[in-house]
Amino acid sequence: MSLRRLYWSALTGQWRGGVVLLVCSVLEGLPAFFSGRLVELSVDRGFAVGDPRTGLGWLALFGLAAVLGAFGSRMVWHQLGKVVEPLRDALVTAVVRGVLHDESPPRNQPDSSGVARITQHVEVVRDATAGLLVQARAMLVTTASALAGLVTVAGALVLPVAVPVVASLVVFGCLLPSLARRQRALALADEHTAATAGASLAGMRDVVACGAEPIAALAMYDAVDAQAAAAVRVARSSALRSLVISLGGFLPLLLALWLAPGLVATGELTAGAALGALVYLATTMQPALRGLAATAGTVVLRLLVALRRLAETAELPERPDGTATPRGTDVRVHALTFGWGATAEPVVRGLDLGLRPGEHLAVVGPSGIGKSTLAGLLTGMLTPQDGRVLLGGVPVRDVPAVQRHELVALIPQEAYVFAGTVRDNVALFAPSASDDALAAAATAVGAGALLRRLGGLDAEIGHGGEGISAGEAQLLALARVYAGSARFVILDEATSHLDPVSEARAERAFAARGGVLVVIAHRLSSALRADRVLVMDGRETAVGRHADLLVRSARYAELMQAWATPVAGGAAAEGAGSATAGGVAGTESAAAAAGGLVRGAATAAAADGGGSAPAAGTTTTAAGGTATAAAAAAGTTTAAGGTATAAAAGGSAVGAATRAAATAAGAGGAASAAAADADGGPARSAATTAACAAATAAAADSSEIAVSVSSPVGGAFSGDLADDAPAVVSGDLSVRPGTTAADVPVDAATEPPPWRPSPVPRAVRAR
Template sequence: MSLRRLYWSALAGQWRGGVVLLACSLLEGVPAFFSGRLVELSVDRGFAAGDPAAGLGWLALFGLTAVLGAFGARMVWRQLGTVVEPLRDALVTAVVRGVLHDDSPPRNRPDSSGVARITQHVEVVRDATAGLLVEARGMLVTTTSALAGLMTVAGALVVPVALPVFFALAAFACLLPSLARRQRALALADEHTAATAGTSLSGVRDIVACDAQPVAALAMYEAVDAQANAAIRVARSSALRALVISLGGFVPLLLALALAPGLVVSGKLTAGAALGALVYLATTMQPALRGLAATAGTVVLRLLVALRRLAETAELPDVVDGTATPRGIDVRVHGLTFSWGASAEPVVRGLELGLQPGEHLAVVGPSGIGKSTLAGLLTGMLAPQEGRVLLGGVPVRDVPAALRHELVALIPQEAYVFAGTVRDNVSLFAPSASDDDLSSAADAVGAGALLRRLGGLDAEIGHGGEGVSAGEAQLLALARVYASAAQLVILDEATSHLDPVAEARAERAFAARGGVLVVIAHRLSSALRADRVLVVDGRETAVGSHAELVAGSARYAELMRAWATPVPDHAATGARPPAGAGGEPAGTSTGSPVGGGVAVGGAPSGNGHTTLSPSVDDGAATTGGAPAGGGTTATLGLSAGHDSRCHRIDA
């Protein structure tokens, strides 16, 4: 549904409130229609006829109609919220949906532009709609009532009065396109300023570290200057609009003052009718016309511009839901190719892959090479340019969205934890799960101690995961998916904030859970636990077991050599730093391995010539393919970009 259709449908859905507003409008228009007529009667049949009591009676009736109009206006305000607030809720929902489906969202930082759309443009639409329902509606009712009343009192003045009004409205209509363009330019400038400020604030540490304060300040100054210039252009257009409207409002009054005496002398108007006509023009129609035009020039323009801007970012293309039903949970990839842009090099090229239920695949490769892109292709969030991804024998994107969301789960590096109880977070994908099931899921992935520290499933988590560290948020996300019914689970560096012991426990839990497990490795130790490893580096793609790839893939062997570089300092002592050092959350690692293990030592020495590689399961390390001894503890270094601290892990 387009945003404008959403706007009108949201308003139409509040038709009961609209009916009440119409009734209140009729009541509000009573003084405008009767004001001039009652003044005419008070003069002609009261004061001019020598009967002050009758004149005062007509004026008292005038006051009564004013009270009725005020009551109608009060009822308008009471009904306004029932019409406008549901509209705002619908627009916020549309904007959030558009942000979540953005093809190029901000990476690892807040979407300041999206926040600006919610806090500025949605509020503009809400306030403008409320302004139209109150001001413009009232002005239209008042103007129409005043013209109708003027025709009944002084029909001879209608044509001279109407001509300048129509001329002013025509001139105003000619100004509307330029007003709209300038108003839209101001809206875009507001968004750009918000985005620039958000980027600078979120990256202030990097800016200071790179001594880039002048560059960041210049970008901010330019954004603010552009915003100020856009506001000045809007103000100039508004001033011209006000001049046109003022002429349209005052010229009819001047013409009436000039023509009324002659019409009274000629007998075409009575003194009371002339005075009543001036009342219509001066106190009713002229301010109403000026207010109506001002409303159309500001509120309507802002409404149209804001709706257009929201439509550019919030409207989603109509997507036809799939109808295919998977026959199992096996994954088949045939000739898969994907690139970000028509002229860009593919990040995935001609990939062939098959995964059976119960299989554990690790994906390794340099950062930014396309591993997360592969995750998006496997889950159906991205459409391949060539090839197919089959889930249970059918294209994954042809599976109905609701069923796909039930069968497939992706945990990204930045875990999503929201305000609510721990139970709300862990049971997000399994709302009917019992407390025992949720606790068992937490224990399985190593989050049991976290639940006890927080106070159990009923413990509250603050806004944005307040009170929960990044590693603890990842544990909650792991428990959430473990408790779900998902049969294809993809961990996209989902354990990056955990220590190696906690990472190993979580991966083993998912491997033993059943279904298909794909781990996009944060540490190469994940490859040692997998049944097979997929190496992605943009040039070649290799699939096989760890031993097969060490022997047959130069790229994989190079990664393993860089990761397994010995570190003499830690090799001599076997020491490990205290928990919490080096940027890892305290309390997420344990001091002893689970079963036989290898020790992973500190920073790489840089020589890159070692042939040590950790073993799988039995705790042995091999040198040139020969065992170093069962259960031997070997000291290994991590490559740059990985954990550079000494940890003991069960590979």
Template sequence: MSRRASRSGFGLLVALLRPRRRPLGFALVWTLVEAVPGLVSGLFVANAVDDGFLAGRPGTGLAWLGLLAAAMLAGTVATRLMFPHLAAVVEPLRDDLVRAVVTATVTRAARGESPDTAAVSRLTGQVETLRSLVSALLRTTNGLGISLVSALAGLLVLSPLAAAVVAGPVLVALAVFLLLLRVLLARQRGLVLADERLTAEATPILSGMRDVAACGAGEQAYAAVRAAVDAQAAATRALARAGAARRLIVSVGAHVPMLVLILAAAPLTRQGRLSAGEVVGAVTYLANGLQPALQSMTGILASWGVSLAVTLRRLAETVVPPPPEPSLAHACPPAGFELTARGLTFAYAPQATPVVQGLDLRIPEGEHLAVVGPSGIGKSTLSLLLTGLRRPTHGQLLFGGIPLDRVPERHLRSAVALVPQEAYVFAGTVRENLGYLCPPGVPDAWLHQAAERVGARALLDRLGGLDAEIGEPGALSAGERQLIALARTYASPARLVVLDEATCHLDPAAEARAETAFAARPGSLVVIAHRISSAVRARRVLLMDGGTARTGSHADLLARSRLYADLVGHWSNTPPPAAHPLATRRFP
């Protein structure tokens, strides 16, 4: 794993834990108290043997053992007191991570990148893994490190000679462990990437089984998934083989020192260089301190720790936004709100027929444009392009004279609003829903006025006013949700509003009221029309017909375009309503 990636993953964890320094500090303090028995156990046992039982003073020996029991009791109490502080660190971690993942995914989608729902699913799974790993590691690694240090420090205080006997094998074991960690990190990352590749291969095939069967592509689909499964299995086996070396570390670092100490005990005690109590105390440190610590280190750090490091890196690569490009960091807001398309082309795949092709269009400030065309011709795709939610394959969009993809994101999302057919209403008060796109402190009078203008006042009264709670948005009808979304957008500061069949669940009168309100509102209005009346009300109409597009007033297109006349006849068998009084206004 690269150092830069390691730093980004570690930086993500530090950023998540930084607001919880206080409970983390308390948890560390109680961990130190919890480690006291491991620090004093060998000393107390040695004194119990040398000064007590071997000296013919069993009371003294029992007193030392009683002190050890008291230390163990204190460690148990410290463990109990540590858990509430540990919970205060760990439990909010998942919410923060989910929020970071979702925010990053939505932000990238808003920038025009295609949303990857499979990645969201994977990352939320990794979020839960990370939460569990952090919880386990915070609980164990503090005690693990302190136990290891306590065992070695206690052994050194008890007998420097015994410490020297075991130091060599322990240092060799630690060096091998550090080398093994690098291998395990690479193998664990390979397994995570193999899992993700398997998901990426299998998801579209499973969701398109009917098409696979219809095209007779079963063998190709099987081969693709089988290759991903084989790669995932190979990565799992490679990780398992690397993990098998952990037993060697415990043998070299704990079993070999104990064997060496036991073999050297007899000559060293005869020479008077070690006492029987020191031998027993040293064995106590090795058996109760060093060996469990090494077993935990190789078992926990080499599995949980490696998984945590790899998962942190994957999350950091996803949720940490890339630094802005120098050319974008100093971008200036556009001059005005005119939108211009030059040679605008978009296709969903390199070999696919473009949905929008070579479109030249100018939407000046104050324009009221209706977009019409047969179903599936690309009208909704055009709405995504005009609002910057998709990037064109070719061509250019200028907003206020600046390329749309170079407009500062905050300015673009404030100046441009898209209202889709499926209106979004969230659980909360009516005020929160209507004022969601407004700057802080928007007066209630303006929200009331916005609702009145688009025809949502009766709905507002029925719900109980701005303070009423919308507990279950699904209880509202599709038309009521559209009225709330329209009032929200009307109240916003957006100067270019695109309504993508945003009134399809309203009756014609309600639709006319809403569109008329937006047309009279400062700014430009683009309506993806689903009724002929929307085109009649507009000042200009854009007719999409696959590779060609025409603009003009309703009357112009009715006279010049057979397709438009057919659409008008399809939409309505009744005479169209009177044209908008400004429908004859011309724009270059």
């Protein structure tokens, strides 16, 4: 159903109110119909014949008619809300539903145009409809009543009066298309101004940080100037419209004044009839015509423009709700193809994929390659151009919306947190869940500390998530879905604002929860935790396990190589936690080069470890030679009579990874350790120092390893070293075999010095 049909159906649906308005219109028309006639009678039968009492009696009846008309107007206002408010509610529902079903909404910011349609255009329709029901209806009734009364009082003046009235209305009708175009241009200018202002405000932090205030201001100036110019054009058209209507209203009065004396002299009109005709024209018809034209030139035009704009951008979806019932939560994708436009290059092309319950898939690829588009297709939010997405054996878009929302959940990068309590936010998809269940869900995804900081489930959250960070908002969104019933969960970079430790914990929580988990990877370490990886690369896609993709997918190998920086004969990798000698302290261990990018005699991949996890089957031993292995800080690499090189690294709160490398000697060999920071930035891992401690675990002798650490790694450490305390690592350390990261001293009182990231790793030289 279109919005115009909805508009008329909403109006006609209030038929009781329409009947009352009709009765009110009859009462309102009484003064206009009887005004001239009663004046004629009061003059001809009263004052003109010397009977003032009779004249006053007729005028008293005129006053009674005016009272009845006022009563009718009062009843109109009482009934107006019963007709207009249901119409507004229906339009708001339709527009909101249309905005929510928009398959190409703006990303990462509010839909300012959609907000303008709801807050401006719908209100225009509401106010215009009210204006029509009050003003236009009253003007039409008054004009018709005045013409009918004029016929009964002074029929000889009807033709001269009607000609200028009709002429002015015809000219006014010819001006309406131009008025409508200019009014629509003004509406579009209003929307553009709202969209420009919304975009500038949404990106205000970046605008200020980049010094782009003049550019943003210029864009805003242009939008405001265009809006002002459109408003001026509308005002000029309105002035021309007023001139035409004024001529149409005053010419009949002038003609009546010119013709009336002659008609009275010939006896065709009495003095009372002439005076009554002037009353009809001057006090009734002329104001009614002016008001009717003003209403048609403003209210009607605004109504038509607003309805047209709403119909263009927010039509109700015609697709009926599905009726299919899924048989399970397995996901099958067959020849899936989608592009943003009929002639656009498809961003998803011929994709085939199968996901079983309990499976964890990571989706990786360059930015803008279509990963989020794939998420929309998998959830049924987007309609594929070709192919199918099956959920439990049935097309996902054929599943009833209510059931689909219970089975499928998509968590976007920008988490939405609404004003209310923490319980309101977390229990959105599980309204009947107990407090213990909600707290357990929050703890599972790593939001337990946030819950305690805020003060529990009853803590209030301000508008727009006031009082919490972007990362904390993501934790609440994760807890919200975890507490719900969805068994097909897609994390579309839903942990991008979290540190790697928290990201790993959240992903593991959903993976252990059961069902199907798809992670649109923000960090490539997510691929190491997944059962399988989907690599998107435009025309070609590849699906497989991590180790297999390193061999057969050049794009995947390139992504991993770009992510892992070679250091000290191996490759440093971005990790997600603080490593200890022999294990990982409650987080993951990410491998440099992910087990296949080190070129040389031998390579090995580090396993994803939740505890002590050396790379299973990947320790390379070289007799009398050299072995190079990429291993997590949790792993143990040994060499018989040679040298073993291992790499370990920590993550970063803002994406700049701390890289660490450690070399440990085999039996009878020299022992040394090195660490480097490749990218810089505030790190949330103590891997630089932990690598030094991890190196000692690989040493077979008991000799002391002396290392000099000079790493400009500032920020909040986590794990074994400190509890979110700003720190830097500096000075000389003496590390013995068996030392853990907790034994490495950290100066927590020193602020990190300002520094610029260098493309060349800064080595921590061994002594």
